[in-house]
Amino acid sequence: MTQRSLWDLFITYVARSYPRILMLTWQHLYISGIALAITLVICIPLGIYLTRNEKLAPYVIGLANVFQTIPSLALLGFLIFVFGIGNDNAIAALVLYAMLPVIQNTYTGLRNVPPSLIQAARGMGMTERQILLKVQLPLARPVLIAGIRVATVWVIGTATLAAAIGGGGLGRLIFSGLASIRNEVILAGAIPATILALLADQCLKMLENYYSPETRAKRLARLGPLEPDKPWDSDQDETVLADETEENEEAASESPSDVDKTKGEDVS
Amino acid sequence: MVEFDAVSKVYEDGTRAVDALDLSIAKGEFAVLIGPSGCGKTTSLKMINRLEECTEGRILVDGKDIQDVDPVTLRRNIGYVVQDIALMPHLSVGENIATVPRLLGWKKAKIAGRVDELLAMAGLEPKKYRYRLPDQLSGGQKQRIGVLRALAADPDVILMDEPFGALDPLSRDKLQSELLEMQKAVQKTIVFVTHDMDEALKMADKVILMRRGRIEQMGSPEEIQENPASDFVRNFLGEDRLAQITPDMGIESLVQDPYLRVLATQKAAAVLDQMEDLNLDTAQVVDDKGKWVGMVVPRRAKALARDGGTIAKAVRKDRRLNIEEATISDAAAMLADMDLPVPVLDGRGHLLGIVDSSGIARLAIGRLCRKGGETR
Numbered sequence: 001m002t003q004r005s006l007w008d009l010f011i012t013y014v015a016r017s018y019p020r021i022l023m024l025t026w027q028h029l030y031i032s033g034i035a036l037a038i039t040l041v042i043c044i045p046l047g048i049y050l051t052r053n054e055k056l057a058p059y060v061i062g063l064a065n066v067f068q069t070i071p072s073l074a075l076l077g078f079l080i081f082v083f084g085i086g087n088d089n090a091i092a093a094l095v096l097y098a099m100l101p102v103i104q105n106t107y108t109g110l111r112n113v114p115p116s117l118i119q120a121a122r123g124m125g126m127t128e129r130q131i132l133l134k135v136q137l138p139l140a141r142p143v144l145i146a147g148i149r150v151a152t153v154w155v156i157g158t159a160t161l162a163a164a165i166g167g168g169g170l171g172r173l174i175f176s177g178l179a180s181i182r183n184e185v186i187l188a189g190a191i192p193a194t195i196l197a198l199l200a201d202q203c204l205k206m207l208e209n210y211y212s213p214e215t216r217a218k219r220l221a222r223l224g225p226l227e228p229d230k231p232w233d234s235d236q237d238e239t240v241l242a243d244e245t246e247e248n249e250e251a252a253s254e255s256p257s258d259v260d261k262t263k264g265e266d267v268s
Numbered sequence: 269m270v271e272f273d274a275v276s277k278v279y280e281d282g283t284r285a286v287d288a289l290d291l292s293i294a295k296g297e298f299a300v301l302i303g304p305s306g307c308g309k310t311t312s313l314k315m316i317n318r319l320e321e322c323t324e325g326r327i328l329v330d331g332k333d334i335q336d337v338d339p340v341t342l343r344r345n346i347g348y349v350v351q352d353i354a355l356m357p358h359l360s361v362g363e364n365i366a367t368v369p370r371l372l373g374w375k376k377a378k379i380a381g382r383v384d385e386l387l388a389m390a391g392l393e394p395k396k397y398r399y400r401l402p403d404q405l406s407g408g409q410k411q412r413i414g415v416l417r418a419l420a421a422d423p424d425v426i427l428m429d430e431p432f433g434a435l436d437p438l439s440r441d442k443l444q445s446e447l448l449e450m451q452k453a454v455q456k457t458i459v460f461v462t463h464d465m466d467e468a469l470k471m472a473d474k475v476i477l478m479r480r481g482r483i484e485q486m487g488s489p490e491e492i493q494e495n496p497a498s499d500f501v502r503n504f505l506g507e508d509r510l511a512q513i514t515p516d517m518g519i520e521s522l523v524q525d526p527y528l529r530v531l532a533t534q535k536a537a538a539v540l541d542q543m544e545d546l547n548l549d550t551a552q553v554v555d556d557k558g559k560w561v562g563m564v565v566p567r568r569a570k571a572l573a574r575d576g577g578t579i580a581k582a583v584r585k586d587r588r589l590n591i592e593e594a595t596i597s598d599a600a601a602m603l604a605d606m607d608l609p610v611p612v613l614d615g616r617g618h619l620l621g622i623v624d625s626s627g628i629a630r631l632a633i634g635r636l637c638r639k640g641g642e643t644r
């Protein structure tokens with residue numbers, strides 16, 4: 001075998017099997033996206049619920065902490081007994097693994113809203129629901145998004161392990177590369193996974209920035225009209241919650257195509 | 269308009285915060301609840317918009333028992349200014365003001381118009397301030413926005429819990445005057461809570477002085493001042509006024525008799541002896557008509573004493589205060605410069621008395637004691 005540099009090998013490998021890399025990237029994203037969506041749908045309401053039943057908080061957060069502490073590979077192993085092998089198992093494990101930062105940040109973010117503000121809101125005649133949607137959640141948003149960012153990066157990183165239990169995703173390349181001692185294959189799995197994680201993190205950061213009071217105020221000033229959204233009492237209050245999950249997924253699904261494009265161009 | 273009928277509030281922990289309160293506030297009346305910390309002012313106020321429920325008795329607003337009104341509806345129809353303003357930090361000034369109109373489902377254009385109108389009324393240029401965030405406002409401006417937010421939906425009744433409590437005396441005074449002006453124009457029924465007797469006397473049509481959940485005395489500011497019902501009221505009037513003195517007030521309250529007043533014709537040696545007997549560093553010199561001549565400078569007096577001159581030549585005249593112009597901070601500045609009594613003269617140059625550091629100390633002590641006694 002001729003001695004070729006790792007870079008050469010990598011380029012050749014990518015050029016030859018980029019359809020497969022793209023497919024696995026997409027799978028990776030799919031697994032992470034679903035896991036994250038489930039996490040948010042369960043954990044944000046759970047966090048809200050805990051602020052209203054404070055006694056439960058230590059137990060629930062403690063439990064989430066336990067899951068988070070179990071080594072991720074071991075957690076995947078345990079769950080084989082429940083979900084068998086494959087992506088479902090991986091998704092379930094990722095959800096358990098990512099719960100802690102979301103629950104905890106929802107909970108502390110909401111708890112840190114000054115009581116005087118809540119009292120003022122109530123005193124002006126907001127219903128409890130409006131207080132949650134118009135005061136508590138917006139004020140908790142930075143902390144909440146910080147939690148989601150952590151969860152996102154964890155999930156995308158840990159999703160590589162799905163391959164170990166028969167799931168898909170970029171982990172496949174890493175594991176095959178390890179098995180066959182072909183570093184270029186490991187790289188072809190590891191680099192896209194890293195880029196995915198970084199991109200998702202950046203997108204969430206931008207989202208957070210977009211919603212920050214400062215940029216919001218500037219946007220309002222530029223757009224002119226005072227109230228861009230519906231009156232508060234229309235009972236179809238767009239839930240901040242649903243908003244965020246959607247946008248988050250959008251953000252997530254935007255990132256891969258970007259990666260794919262740039263990669264594709266590089267190669268050809 | 270707002271009536272309390274034997275209202276009591278016992279908190280879950282057994283604290284009887286309000287005790288059989290009977291009270292009637294007429295339409296358009298400016299009622300001020302005042303009293304020491306913990307006497308139940310905030311609790312009384314919060315019972316009006318049902319942030320706290322009364323445990324005995326009933327409260328009528330506009331003739332209706334508030335128990336029969338949905339709390340959310342009730343609150344949207346009552347303006348509320350909170351003890352610490354509590355503007356929503358994530359919303360612009362305009363949106364903060366628009367809170368209740370939005371809750372009431374007003375049309376966008378109407379809300380925008382109302383916001384601008386209110387901002388203009390408070391002397392804040394709408395274009396400039398509409399999209400500011402509360403964090404970008406001064407303390408006084410925040411307070412104004414807090415008041416505007418309560419006014420936005422044009423409620424008949426407005427509750428204000430120490431709205432100007434956190435302000436420096438100057439801005440506080442300004443906002444008080446603005447609020448009074450506004451009240452003249454809009455004629456709301458206002459229930460206003462304060463710690464500050466001067467504020468109460470300035471603003472109120474009716475002062476309600478509370479103590480331990482009960483009304484100690486109720487009446488117009490004049491009635492309260494002229495006929496304090498008890499020692500408690502008298503003390504409250506007195507102490508509070510002392511504690512409310514600000515640096516730019518006049519110095520009347522500080523003036524005291526001079527420790528030593530001597531005639532200009534006395535021999536310097538005799539004056540020095542007297543000063544030594546009384547252990548004083550200076551004395552005030554006046555002529556036979558009471559007109560101030562100067563303040564003794566001991567060094568010069570000693571020189572004069574040796575050649576047997578009169579004290580009139582051993583004085584300095586530059587250090588003095590005019591009762592009509594001087595402020596407490598002027599006096600303090602002079603005393604900081606040199607810790608000797610400062611003579612106080614009337615407009616014609618007659619000696620009224622002196623101000624010294626013990627007077628300033630008294631003020632500071634009065635203030636500190638009161639501040640220390642407060643538990644918030």
Ligand SMILES: Nc1ncnc2c1ncn2[C@@H]1O[C@H](COP(=O)(O)OP(=O)(O)OP(=O)(O)O)[C@@H](O)[C@H]1O
Pocket residue numbers: 279280281283284285303304305306307308309310311312463643644
């Ligand atoms: N939620 C509560 N639970 C139990 N006791 C309370 C509660 N809120 C107030 N209190 C008690 O009720 C009494 C009256 O309190 P309130 O807040 O009405 O006083 P205040 O006159 O407004 O005082 P301040 O001038 O300090 O604001 C106090 O003894 C206080 O400790």
Ligand SMILES: [Mg+2]
Pocket residue numbers: 309310311351429
């Ligand atoms: Mg209070």
